[in-house]
Amino acid sequence: MGFEATYADFSADPARLANxxxxxxxxxxxGSHLALSAGGTVTLRFEVADPEDVPQVTLTVTALxxxxxxxxxxxxxxxxxxxEPVAENLTVPGGGDLPQDNVFAVPGHLLKPGVNTLEIxxxxxxxxxxxxxxxxxxPVWERGRSERARTAAAARDSVFxxxxxVRPAHSSSAxxxxxxxxxxxxxxxxxxxxxxxxxxxxxxxxxxxxxxxxMSDFHGCRRDADGVVHEYRGRVAGRWTYPEGADQxxxxxxxxxxxxxxxxxxxxxxxxxxxxxxxxxAAPERITWRDQRGNSGVVVLHTLEEEAEVTxxxxxxxxxxxxxxxxxxxxxxxxxxxxxDDTALLDFTLARPAAVTSYVLVSANDFPxxxxxxxxxxxxxxxxxxxxxxxxxxxxxxxxxQAREFTLRGTPRAHRHLRLxxxxxxxxxxxxxxxxxxxxxxxxxxxxxxxxxxxEGPIGYRGTPVAASPLTDLPVAASRVASDLETAATSLAExxxxxxxxxxxxxxx
Numbered sequence: 001m002g003f004e005a006t007y008a009d010f011s012a013d014p015a016r017l018a019n020x021x022x023x024x025x026x027x028x029x030x031g032s033h034l035a036l037s038a039g040g041t042v043t044l045r046f047e048v049a050d051p052e053d054v055p056q057v058t059l060t061v062t063a064l065x066x067x068x069x070x071x072x073x074x075x076x077x078x079x080x081x082x083x084e085p086v087a088e089n090l091t092v093p094g095g096g097d098l099p100q101d102n103v104f105a106v107p108g109h110l111l112k113p114g115v116n117t118l119e120i121x122x123x124x125x126x127x128x129x130x131x132x133x134x135x136x137x138x139p140v141w142e143r144g145r146s147e148r149a150r151t152a153a154a155a156r157d158s159v160f161x162x163x164x165x166v167r168p169a170h171s172s173s174a175x176x177x178x179x180x181x182x183x184x185x186x187x188x189x190x191x192x193x194x195x196x197x198x199x200x201x202x203x204x205x206x207x208x209x210x211x212x213x214x215m216s217d218f219h220g221c222r223r224d225a226d227g228v229v230h231e232y233r234g235r236v237a238g239r240w241t242y243p244e245g246a247d248q249x250x251x252x253x254x255x256x257x258x259x260x261x262x263x264x265x266x267x268x269x270x271x272x273x274x275x276x277x278x279x280x281x282a283a284p285e286r287i288t289w290r291d292q293r294g295n296s297g298v299v300v301l302h303t304l305e306e307e308a309e310v311t312x313x314x315x316x317x318x319x320x321x322x323x324x325x326x327x328x329x330x331x332x333x334x335x336x337x338x339x340x341d342d343t344a345l346l347d348f349t350l351a352r353p354a355a356v357t358s359y360v361l362v363s364a365n366d367f368p369x370x371x372x373x374x375x376x377x378x379x380x381x382x383x384x385x386x387x388x389x390x391x392x393x394x395x396x397x398x399x400x401x402q403a404r405e406f407t408l409r410g411t412p413r414a415h416r417h418l419r420l421x422x423x424x425x426x427x428x429x430x431x432x433x434x435x436x437x438x439x440x441x442x443x444x445x446x447x448x449x450x451x452x453x454x455x456e457g458p459i460g461y462r463g464t465p466v467a468a469s470p471l472t473d474l475p476v477a478a479s480r481v482a483s484d485l486e487t488a489a490t491s492l493a494e495x496x497x498x499x500x501x502x503x504x505x506x507x508x509x
Contacts, residue, residue, distance in 0.1 A: 159240040160182075186289050208220050255273075257465060284301065318338065
């Protein structure tokens with residue numbers, strides 16, 4: 001193979017480098033880029049194993065010329081490889097906020113085995129600054145390989161902290177005021193940085209922001225819990241590879257989920273999702289994002305309760321001839337249980353004793369006057385001696401197949417048997433229900449939402465909490481090793497593809 005993925009990323013200090021080292025003259029780090037004054041140079045040294053395999057190199061220099069007041073600015077650029085000019089006095093477009101990708105073809109005969117040099121020089125006649133963001137070099141038939149490696153490496157530092165400011169909406173003359181630090185981390189294992197992020201707090205406050213591509217800054221808006229709207233902006237103050245940085249907030253602020261995606265009529269296991277958004281206010285209840293690859297997701301956080309497993313149910317009466325039996329209450333179907341009386345008993349046996357904190361009754365398909373209105377829930381250890389746990393009167397269901405949850409008061413005690421004693425209905429001669437479920441203590445926060453990949457339709461998305469354990473809560477050092485192994489595996493896969501392409505070329509010679 002000619003040479004490895006090669007890049008210099010100046011959006012971080014120190015610069016992120018692959019197969020390269022950098023020397024600077026008349027240049028300084030300026031937050032999201034290098035700023036070269038007149039005559040300033042950046043020299044990149046990179047290794048080439050066998051230039052015979054590289055007929056041409058694609059060189060991409062991402063740069064921008066700073067403005068001078070209202071003018072576009074002026075800072076021509078020279079590019080040399082091995083001291084030979086590739087471009088001279090090139091005027092990079094200026095006057096905007098987005099850097100430009102300048103692409104050059106470097107003849108393969110300029111390369112040599114071993115160390116090669118690339119020099120980027122700002123003209124001595126420059127009147128403003130040349131801002132240099134990144135440089136990548138690739139064999140011509142593998143254009144984009146180094147950029148993909150760069151973005152994957154940058155995405156490893158996925159815990160972000162920003163210094164933030166706010167000012168009242170529609171008050172451009174008002175001064176920006178400091179606001180609480182923003183710390184966030186959104187990662188579903190796809191090595192993609194966010195482009196946009198939004199969240200709603202449990203107090204009703206809402207925020208939406210959009211990032212520069214290098215994550216140096218964001219701009220957005222927020223509505224406080226009291227309804228006041230602000231402009232909102234931030235500048236990056238720190239980046240870490242997870243779990244570094246996440247330890248700056250309480251452990252309960254970081255959510256880790258086992259996830260499933262819903263498509264093709266079923267649910268399928270997906271990547272683990274990690275979520276952390278801390279803006280100094282109330283915890284978020286909804287988070288939305290779009291990443292730099294165009295994928296997007298929405299999650300609504302909610303408390304998950306464990307459902308007690310029911311192994312058997314017996315009823316004082318059921319309509320067996322029509323299949324409307326008590327065991328239908330345990331299914332997710334809409335089949336119902338029907339008793340031919342205006343009072344009824346339902347006895348449930350659990351797989352194990354459970355401290356039930358709430359229960360759910362689901363109304364059936366027809367005749368609201370068959371719905372239960374008064375009842376008592378009892379608990380028992382042996383199925384003979386019963387203790388009242390909850391009583392309700394004059395309850396109603398607003399619609400068919402409505403699920404209503406009823407919470408028990410006091411400290412729950414575990415019982416193996418539960419009895420629902422229905423003492424009055426809506427006036428009919430029969431009683432019916434579609435489903436009965438018993439819930440134990442909350443087991444943590446889960447989420448419901450959707451996920452949408454670029455150029456595809458939305459799919460279902462849901463998650464349950466990852467239980468903390470020594471295997472899932474790796475120390476920082478172990479996490480770094482895992483991340484490095486991931487990167488090495490990606491590099492080896494790229495190497496294999498390159499060797500395969502080379503072998504194919506050799507066969508045709």
